[in-house]
Amino acid sequence: NAGVTQTPKFQVLKTGQSMTLQCAQDMNHNSMYWYRQDPGMGLRLIYYSASEGTTDKGEVPNGYNVSRLNKREFSLRLESAAPSQTSVYFCASSEPTGVDPEAFFGQGTRLTVV
Amino acid sequence: EDKVVQSPLSLVVHEGDTVTLNCSYEVTNFRSLLWYKQEKKAPTFLFMLTSSGIEKKSGRLSSILDKKELFSILNITATQTGDSAIYLCAVVPNTGNQFYFGTGTSLTVIP
Numbered sequence: 001n002a003g004v005t006q007t008p009k010f011q012v013l014k015t016g017q018s019m020t021l022q023c024a025q026d027m028n029h030n031s032m033y034w035y036r037q038d039p040g041m042g043l044r045l046i047y048y049s050a051s052e053g054t055t056d057k058g059e060v061p062n063g064y065n066v067s068r069l070n071k072r073e074f075s076l077r078l079e080s081a082a083p084s085q086t087s088v089y090f091c092a093s094s095e096p097t098g099v100d101p102e103a104f105f106g107q108g109t110r111l112t113v114v
Numbered sequence: 115e116d117k118v119v120q121s122p123l124s125l126v127v128h129e130g131d132t133v134t135l136n137c138s139y140e141v142t143n144f145r146s147l148l149w150y151k152q153e154k155k156a157p158t159f160l161f162m163l164t165s166s167g168i169e170k171k172s173g174r175l176s177s178i179l180d181k182k183e184l185f186s187i188l189n190i191t192a193t194q195t196g197d198s199a200i201y202l203c204a205v206v207p208n209t210g211n212q213f214y215f216g217t218g219t220s221l222t223v224i225p
Binding site: 035045102 | 120123145146148155156157158159162202204206211212213215216217218
């Protein structure tokens with residue numbers, strides 16, 4: 001019952017460093033999402049991918065890039081990390097037009113940029 | 115602009131109290147509304163509501179949707195310390211693939 005798996009769970013970066021957050025789902029979902037969660041701000045959508053080969057900006061895309069490598073995998077890249085990107089990041093997947101459109105979430109990555 | 119607003123932002127109650135959490139929305143082409151519970155890690159799914167007036171129930175939790183007034187409530191009766199969490203509401207439109215999340219309500223249940 002893997003569901004959505006994201007790695008790493010924790011990461012500390014220095015300002016200017018780059019890193020990639022990995023996400024994979026085994027539910028054959030077409031749609032995948034990257035969110036960030038900050039205190040008092042709820043879940044804010046960074047990027048999403050409606051299907052393999054497509055990606056779209058969400059609410060807060062600046063400073064991030066994504067790759068939908070295949071149907072299972074959707075990665076999030078920070079090219080030059082900034083302290084403002086300190087947050088908890090969640091990957092999610094869903095089948096929005098299916099009978100059960102709810103999103104399934106990974107366990108989160110707590111990122112600190114110093 | 116599509117948006118989802120939850121209230122209150124935070125709530126502290128004693129064990130045994132009943133709480134009502136609110137979620138109002140303005141989303142074009144509404145399809146369904148989802149409630150999630152988030153403890154220390156990932157949000158976990160609670161309910162999906164698509165029709166007005168039909169209560170969904172799971173143990174001490176229940177939820178109902180009003181599509182005319184554009185809101186939903188989540189009720190928790192006889193609260194327990196294990197109910198302490200952030201409760202998130204999300205709306206799924208018919209078109210597009212985005213979930214619109216509210217900011218969440220942080221519930222703390224004290225013994």
